[in-house]
Amino acid sequence: CKDNNTPPEEGKKVYTFTSGSTKIAVNAEAAPIVAALGQWRDYAESPSCATTGLDKIYIYPGFEIYTTPEGDRDLISMIRLYDDTVATEEGIRVGATKEAVIEVYGTPDQTYDTNITYEVVGMYLQFSLKDGIVTSIQYA
Numbered sequence: 526c527k528d529n530n531t532p533p534e535e536g537k538k539v540y541t542f543t544s545g546s547t548k549i550a551v552n553a554e555a556a557p558i559v560a561a562l563g564q565w566r567d568y569a570e571s572p573s574c575a576t577t578g579l580d581k582i583y584i585y586p587g588f589e590i591y592t593t594p595e596g597d598r599d600l601i602s603m604i605r606l607y608d609d610t611v612a613t614e615e616g617i618r619v620g621a622t623k624e625a626v627i628e629v630y631g632t633p634d635q636t637y638d639t640n641i642t643y644e645v646v647g648m649y650l651q652f653s654l655k656d657g658i659v660t661s662i663q664y665a
Contacts (some may be wrong), residue, residue: 587611
């Protein structure tokens with residue numbers, strides 16, 4: 526398991542997603558973010574395989590927030606952008622080309638035919654690809 530509580534290195538980019546005026550980050554406490562976003566479109570939960578409690582998924586138009594329990598609170602474990610109605614803070618959305626992603630983010634830390642990944646301490650930003658086109662974006 527990676528240590529998700531390690532602060533990022535000095536000067537290292539921390540990737541966040543913003544919906545409306547609500548900034549969402551991996552490892553942030555979920556309750557105030559979910560409250561600020563308002564009513565979700567769909568919701569799912571299941572017993573956590575990693576800890577005691579429930580893993581939850583809040584589904585909003587264009588994106589999903591995944592949470593995992595930690596003590597008496599839930600933390601955001603992943604944010605997934607699944608259509609072109611939303612974009613990363615840097616302006617990349619589903620439907621962008623692999624080349625556009627690399628132009629904006631630079632050389633990826635990992636590159637495969639089906640995804641490219643940018644890593645920072647405690648999290649990563651991954652672009653899933655099909656035929657060189659972004660099909661989803663995950664912050665985890």
